[in-house]
Amino acid sequence: MKCGAKCFTVQAEINDKLQTIPVTARTSVQARKVVRLEYGEQLKIISVKGATTR
Numbered sequence: 001m002k003c004g005a006k007c008f009t010v011q012a013e014i015n016d017k018l019q020t021i022p023v024t025a026r027t028s029v030q031a032r033k034v035v036r037l038e039y040g041e042q043l044k045i046i047s048v049k050g051a052t053t054r
Contacts, residue, residue: 006050010035013044 008031010021025031028048036043 008048008050010048011046012039013046014039015042018046 004026005024006026008023008025008028010023010031012019012021012035021035023031023034025034028050031048031050032045035045
């Protein structure tokens with residue numbers, strides 16, 4: 001885990017199913033990027049909520 005990282009919750013629609021994904025990242029933009037890289041094209045991000053310090 002990098003210095004300054006926080007826990008974000010990403011709500012996304014994956015293959016027509018709503019999922020909540022916990023992500024550790026420095027910013028909400030980076031959290032979106034991590035989720036997009038993991039799930040690819042079938043992903044539609046609905047919201048990114050943050051942040052409690054770990």
